[in-house]
Amino acid sequence: MASAAAAHLLSTSAHVAEIKGSLAQIDLKMQLTMYNGLRPLNKLDMLHTKSCPKVFVKHRRTNGPRTQNSRSSCSPKITCGLGMKLVFVSAEVAPWSKTGGLGDANGHRVMTVSPRYDQYRDGWDTSVLVELRVGDRIETVRFFHCYKRGVDRVFVDHPMFLEKVWGKTGSKIYGPIAGQDYDDNQLRFSLLCLAALEAPRVLNLNNNPYYSGPYGEDVVFIANDWHTALLPCYLKSMYKSRGMYLNAKVAFCVHNIAYQGRFAFSDFSMLNLPDQFKGSFDFIDGYYKPVKGRKINWMKAGFLESDVVVTVSPYYAKEITSGPAKGVELDNILRMRGVKGIVNGMDVQEWNPATDKYISVKYDATTVMDAKPLSKEALQAEVGLPVDPNVPLIGFIGRLEEQKGSDILAAAIPQFIKENVQIVVLGTGKKAMEKQIEQLEILYPDKARGVAKFNVPLAHMITAGADFMLVPSRFEPCGLIQLHAMRYGTVPIVASTGGLVDTVKEGHNGFQMGAFSVECDAVDPTDVAAVATTIKRALRTYGTPAMTEMIQNCMAQDLSWKGPSKLWEQVLLDLEVSGSEPGIDGEEINPLAKENVPTP
Numbered sequence: 001m002a003s004a005a006a007a008h009l010l011s012t013s014a015h016v017a018e019i020k021g022s023l024a025q026i027d028l029k030m031q032l033t034m035y036n037g038l039r040p041l042n043k044l045d046m047l048h049t050k051s052c053p054k055v056f057v058k059h060r061r062t063n064g065p066r067t068q069n070s071r072s073s074c075s076p077k078i079t080c081g082l083g084m085k086l087v088f089v090s091a092e093v094a095p096w097s098k099t100g101g102l103g104d105a106n107g108h109r110v111m112t113v114s115p116r117y118d119q120y121r122d123g124w125d126t127s128v129l130v131e132l133r134v135g136d137r138i139e140t141v142r143f144f145h146c147y148k149r150g151v152d153r154v155f156v157d158h159p160m161f162l163e164k165v166w167g168k169t170g171s172k173i174y175g176p177i178a179g180q181d182y183d184d185n186q187l188r189f190s191l192l193c194l195a196a197l198e199a200p201r202v203l204n205l206n207n208n209p210y211y212s213g214p215y216g217e218d219v220v221f222i223a224n225d226w227h228t229a230l231l232p233c234y235l236k237s238m239y240k241s242r243g244m245y246l247n248a249k250v251a252f253c254v255h256n257i258a259y260q261g262r263f264a265f266s267d268f269s270m271l272n273l274p275d276q277f278k279g280s281f282d283f284i285d286g287y288y289k290p291v292k293g294r295k296i297n298w299m300k301a302g303f304l305e306s307d308v309v310v311t312v313s314p315y316y317a318k319e320i321t322s323g324p325a326k327g328v329e330l331d332n333i334l335r336m337r338g339v340k341g342i343v344n345g346m347d348v349q350e351w352n353p354a355t356d357k358y359i360s361v362k363y364d365a366t367t368v369m370d371a372k373p374l375s376k377e378a379l380q381a382e383v384g385l386p387v388d389p390n391v392p393l394i395g396f397i398g399r400l401e402e403q404k405g406s407d408i409l410a411a412a413i414p415q416f417i418k419e420n421v422q423i424v425v426l427g428t429g430k431k432a433m434e435k436q437i438e439q440l441e442i443l444y445p446d447k448a449r450g451v452a453k454f455n456v457p458l459a460h461m462i463t464a465g466a467d468f469m470l471v472p473s474r475f476e477p478c479g480l481i482q483l484h485a486m487r488y489g490t491v492p493i494v495a496s497t498g499g500l501v502d503t504v505k506e507g508h509n510g511f512q513m514g515a516f517s518v519e520c521d522a523v524d525p526t527d528v529a530a531v532a533t534t535i536k537r538a539l540r541t542y543g544t545p546a547m548t549e550m551i552q553n554c555m556a557q558d559l560s561w562k563g564p565s566k567l568w569e570q571v572l573l574d575l576e577v578s579g580s581e582p583g584i585d586g587e588e589i590n591p592l593a594k595e596n597v598p599t600p
């Protein structure tokens with residue numbers, strides 16, 4: 001996330017692991033000093049006042065290979081001017097893929113910064129601590145790090161992240177339950193932004209033989225969603241105003257305009273920003289949560305204070321500038337500001353039918369027609385449906401919120417379930433919607449299953465075993481489900497919105513159902529009918545040459561980050577941060593990028 005070629009927002013739960021040795025050093029003596037974990041102080045640091053971050057390092061008792069810094073201090077160091085220095089900041093970051101695409105393919109130096117929600121097995125303690133003023137308190141964060149697939153992954157350690165989430169990244173990042181936020185989310189994400197601004201300056205990362213030392217100040221930050229909207233503000237108010245980061249720029253990437261970070265206007269004072277920023281946050285809101293009327297709107301400030309705004313598909317860019325309904329009342333700001341749409345790539349390593357560890361029959365485009373029925377049987381057996389490879393099977397995977405239209409699907413099922421068809425629904429989210437999908441088995445024992453769990457192996461089995469993947473979203477900024485499905489030769493049936501329009505072409509690689517109402521309080525009967533009729537239309541192609549051709553068309557596409565990362569590269573180069581150069585297309589700038597560098 002970077003999503004976004006970008007620090008793409010997803011759960012990091014796959015990386016949750018047991019406590020590692022790095023925590024054992026907690027009682028060691030703290031010293032306000034510089035050693036190989038940090039570069040020497042320069043004049044600009046002296047400009048730091050007490051409101052600026054303080055940086056220090058915890059020394060260790062042993063000289064063993066406890067940190068990547070200590071290990072890499074003897075490796076060859078060639079500081080390389082090629083490419084840009086990119087820092088993706090987000091509340092969530094998927095395993096490697098998003099920045100991986102940009103970093104691996106184009107030879108830029110790439111870091112992601114995200115919270116440390118669990119004791120990640122592969123995240124090593126850098127021993128670098130920074131003191132940051134958050135609200136009216138001084139908080140100390142500690143940086144953890146690992147280097148994977150050519151990307152420096154930095155994790156910000158603080159109790160506001162770890163002690164709240166404890167690895168439950170599928171459900172507890174933003175609040176104790178879906179739909180309920182933590183009271184201190186503004187402080188949590190303020191802390192993330194402040195820490196992210198320090199990371200390129202203070203972390204001496206030497207895992208890549210082509211780059212050494214801190215990233216420095218000539219960087220481009222890619223801020224993702226409302227959680228990172230304070231970053232461009234702090235960059236200006238705390239750094240540029242003191243002669244630091246003078247060349248640095250910020251690209252703001254919106255993954256979902258439905259979540260904007262709207263809070264009481266009086267909360268502006270806890271953000272520690274000068275009054276001149278108030279106008280950028282000022283927002284009149286008819287909605288009552290948390291209070292009706294004048295509010296601060298983090299995303300609005302992110303749009304206004306960044307150097308460029310990007311979103312995750314061209315069609316979504318059009319939608320969110322079209323009017324208040326799809327632009328969720330920020331359409332006017334975006335029209336004024338401009339927004340570029342670049343469709344997301346997908347993680348083609350994690351989602352590869354030829355190597356997928358969660359499916360027993362591996363396949364590719366040449367073997368899909370033989371493998372599909374076997375994968376379907378395995379899926380049917382797994383969820384307890386009658387095992388019959390000749391029954392067309394429809395899958396659904398997604399968060400159970402109005403956005404994803406699982407309620408529209410539930411209403412449509414009676415209208416098509418009498419066909420020769422089975423359906424498997426996987427998702428977590430709102431409790432009422434979880435109950436709704438769990439009812440499916442009772443209502444249609446031989447036809448439908450609903451699994452209300454966050455279950456990665458089952459997500460892979462559905463993607464491989466289903467014939468069709470249904471994506472009935474009211475809105476969908478990009479959508480990954482349909483990309484994953486197509487890579488597995490599973491034909492998508494999608495609502496005509498956002499990235500689903502850009503990536504699924506009717507009759508070629510899927511089926512379009514038309515645009516649905518974005519009114520989330522009700523299920524529109526027209527949309528229900530569209531789901532049922534399009535599913536029946538899709539079922540009629542099952543087993544025909546037209547279907548075989550669609551499967552082949554799906555699998556023939558390059559859905560990786562390769563194409564999108566070139567588009568991202570151009571947007572970021574246009575910011576003209578000094579020293580930025582294009583990467584070398586097609587060349588392996590970083591040979592280590594292919595393999596994960598083992599942690600010591």
Ligand SMILES: Nc1ncnc2c1ncn2[C@@H]1O[C@H](COP(=O)(O)OP(=O)(O)O[C@H]2O[C@H](CO)[C@@H](O)[C@H](O)[C@H]2O)[C@@H](O)[C@H]1O
Pocket residue numbers: 003008009010255256312344397398399426427428453454455456459476477478479480481
């Ligand atoms: N119960 C479950 N068990 C296991 N895995 C599950 C799961 N529920 C979901 N997943 C997985 O989570 C991912 C969700 O992808 P989406 O495109 O639906 O993203 P989401 O809407 O959450 O994010 C937002 O950001 C992304 C990235 O920019 C945009 O594509 C999207 O439109 C926007 O709404 C998929 O990899 C899926 O397999």
Ligand SMILES: OC[C@H]1O[C@H](O[C@H]2[C@H](O)[C@@H](O)[C@@H](O[C@H]3[C@H](O)[C@@H](O)[C@@H](O)O[C@@H]3CO)O[C@@H]2CO)[C@H](O)[C@@H](O)[C@@H]1O
Pocket residue numbers: 009010174177178179180181225226255256259261289399
């Ligand atoms: O990957 C899914 C989405 O994850 C993020 O959205 C989260 C959002 O940023 C949080 O603020 C929170 O949203 C809650 C909202 O604040 C609250 O008022 C209420 O409406 O419930 C919302 C849902 O709980 O959680 C969201 C995740 O569920 C990310 O910002 C999006 O881009 C992703 O689409």
